[in-house]
Amino acid sequence: NADSVWGSLDHTINAVWSLNLKARYAYSEFDQKVQSLFGSDGFVADLPLMLPSSWALTNAELFQRQEEYSVLGNALAKFEIGPSENTLLFGADYSQLNDEGFINADLGPYGLGVGAVDLMAPEFSVAYGNPDASINSPSVRNTTYGGYVQLQSSFYKRFHQLCSLRLSGMEIDFQDKTSGAAAKTQTLKPLPRIGGVFDVTDQVSLFAGYSEGMRGQPFVNFSGAPRPELSRQIEAGLKFDFSGRLSGQMAVYRIERSNVAVTDNLDPGLRSIAAGQQRSRGVETDLIWQPNEKIGVLANYAHTRAEFTDDLAGVAAGNRLAMVPEDSGRLWANYRFQQPELKGWSMGVGVYLRSGAYLSNNNVFKTGGYHSFDTAIAYETQQFKLAATVKNFTDEDYFQPYGYFAGRVAPASGVSVFVTAVVKF
Numbered sequence: 001n002a003d004s005v006w007g008s009l010d011h012t013i014n015a016v017w018s019l020n021l022k023a024r025y026a027y028s029e030f031d032q033k034v035q036s037l038f039g040s041d042g043f044v045a046d047l048p049l050m051l052p053s054s055w056a057l058t059n060a061e062l063f064q065r066q067e068e069y070s071v072l073g074n075a076l077a078k079f080e081i082g083p084s085e086n087t088l089l090f091g092a093d094y095s096q097l098n099d100e101g102f103i104n105a106d107l108g109p110y111g112l113g114v115g116a117v118d119l120m121a122p123e124f125s126v127a128y129g130n131p132d133a134s135i136n137s138p139s140v141r142n143t144t145y146g147g148y149v150q151l152q153s154s155f156y157k158r159f160h161q162l163c164s165l166r167l168s169g170m171e172i173d174f175q176d177k178t179s180g181a182a183a184k185t186q187t188l189k190p191l192p193r194i195g196g197v198f199d200v201t202d203q204v205s206l207f208a209g210y211s212e213g214m215r216g217q218p219f220v221n222f223s224g225a226p227r228p229e230l231s232r233q234i235e236a237g238l239k240f241d242f243s244g245r246l247s248g249q250m251a252v253y254r255i256e257r258s259n260v261a262v263t264d265n266l267d268p269g270l271r272s273i274a275a276g277q278q279r280s281r282g283v284e285t286d287l288i289w290q291p292n293e294k295i296g297v298l299a300n301y302a303h304t305r306a307e308f309t310d311d312l313a314g315v316a317a318g319n320r321l322a323m324v325p326e327d328s329g330r331l332w333a334n335y336r337f338q339q340p341e342l343k344g345w346s347m348g349v350g351v352y353l354r355s356g357a358y359l360s361n362n363n364v365f366k367t368g369g370y371h372s373f374d375t376a377i378a379y380e381t382q383q384f385k386l387a388a389t390v391k392n393f394t395d396e397d398y399f400q401p402y403g404y405f406a407g408r409v410a411p412a413s414g415v416s417v418f419v420t421a422v423v424k425f
Contacts, residue, residue: 002028018076026068033061035128036405038113043405046364049112053120056113059131062404064101064219070094085157089150089164099219100139106131137178140226142216143171150193160197165190168214172226179269183225189214197239207251208236223264223271230258248287255280262313276313278321280306294336298350301329308361315361323401325369327355332374347377360406367409370398383424391416 004026011019037055039045049056074091106129108114115126150164168191175182195209213231220226237251260276267273282304289297306321313319320326332350337343355369373394378387395415402410 001030002026016077016079019073020076021071021073023071024068027066029065031061031063032404033059033128033130034404035124035126036060037117038107044360044362044407045405046360046362046407048119050116054116054118056108057115057117057124057126058108058113059106059129061104061131062101063104064099067098069096083156085154087152089152090148091150092145092147094145095143097142097144097216098139099142100137101219102137104131138174138176138219138221140217140219141171141173143173144216145169158199160199162193162195162209164193166193167191170214170216170228172216172228174220174222174226176221181222183222185225185227187214187228189230203240203242205239206237207239208234210234217261217274220261221269221271222261222273223267223269224273227259227274229260229274232256245291246287246289248285250283250285252283253281256309260313265314273312277309278306279309280304280321280324294338296334296336298332298334299330301327303327313361315363319361319363320358322358322360322406323403325354325357327353329353344379344381345377346380347375349373349375357401359401359409365407367399367401370396370400370412372396372398372412385420385422385424387420389418389420391418 004024006022006024009021013019036043036058037045038058039049039055040047045055048054070093072091072093074089077086077088079086079088106114114129115124117124146166146168148164148166150162152160152162154160168189170187170189171185173184191212191214193209193211195207195211197205197207199205211233213233214228215231216228217226233253233255235251235253237249239247239249241247257278257280258276259274260278261272261274262276263270264273282302284302285300287297287299289299304324304326306324308315308317308319308321310317330350330352332348334346334348336346351371351373353369353371356367359365359367372392373396374389374391375393376387376389378385380386392412392415396412398412399409400412402408
């Protein structure tokens with residue numbers, strides 16, 4: 001279950017200055033009970049425990065609870081100096097994320113499972129039972145705070161730039177109630193961001209940007225002092241808009257991540273250290289075609305190469321990150337009825353396509369590519385919207401990587417219907 005509440009307060013002081021204050025509280029919890037496989041390579045289970053095709057069964061439970069508090073405020077000033085139009089922003093924020101949970105597993109009286117299954121002739125004859133032994137029960141509190149200043153300017157309505165600097169603080173408080181291990185770290189780091197857009201014509205613009213980031217570590221059982229994860233991103237591309245009929249953008253990017261949590265192979269409990277290095281490079285495109293008020297077509301495509309740049313995760317540098325498809329795209333067409341008796345009604349249909357993705361970081365097995373057709377129908381007025389969406393209405397049969405342990409897949413959910421209602425006031 002997941003619940004959240006948020007609020008926002010805006011106040012205009014005069015024609016130049018305005019103030020904004022936001023606050024948010026969120027809570028989520030899940031308790032997942034499964035009967036899982038393990039083989040001679042552990043829970044990755046790429047290799048059978050007993051040749052030729054038998055794996056051991058274990059009862060497992062994964063529990064996680066997250067609670068978040070956040071508040072931010074800023075002051076905004078809009079003014080002109082000569083040929084420039086400027087927006088100056090001062091702000092500060094504070095947030096706290098409490099993340100705790102445990103993994104319980106029952107490996108049987110001799111550590112060889114509570115049963116076995118031959119996947120050449122599968123028969124699951126052992127019923128699930130709640131496990132007793134706790135593998136780990138860490139809790140991580142990520143506290144983020146900082147202040148920032150940002151200037152966004154346009155010169156001669158042709159060149160647009162953004163420069164910002166954030167002094168960001170991060171405090172990570174880690175505790176493992178099972179082993180008694182505890183560590184607390186604090187990091188203060190300046191995070192710059194700069195970007196620019198140049199309007200070549202009224203229809204075509206070029207853009208480029210660079211930014212740095214820092215974030216806390218999620219639900220991880222550390223063997224040493226935790227450190228925040230760091231990132232650097234650079235991107236460039238072009239945007240176009242031809243009379244509102246055809247618009248879109250194309251971009252290339254590169255993201256480098258450091259201090260990623262990876263398994264500490266020197267630790268007897270195979271806990272984690274914040275030391276891994278990863279890189280993602282790719283191309284993204286978006287296209288919107290709207291020849292008239294009735295028809296709208298959306299198309300997008302992404303090519304991503306996400307890989308390890310060191311061997312600290314226990315795999316060779318250059319191995320691909322698990323569960324990240326190399327290619328994905330979507331095509332969606334929407335039709336708005338213009339007849340007076342059907343005013344407010346619309347319907348759409350589309351297809352999502354995705355290439356296969358590796359199941360684990362060792363890149364041994366990979367899912368196949370798949371496609372899924374969706375459709376939707378909606379009725380909307382100024383105050384009300386009712387929509388029904390049917391996912392995978394052709395009931396395509398495919399498998400996706402599943403992020404529980406590693407090396408797992410989950411079958412497609414089949415035909416799914418979602419109904420949403422929105423009231424505006």
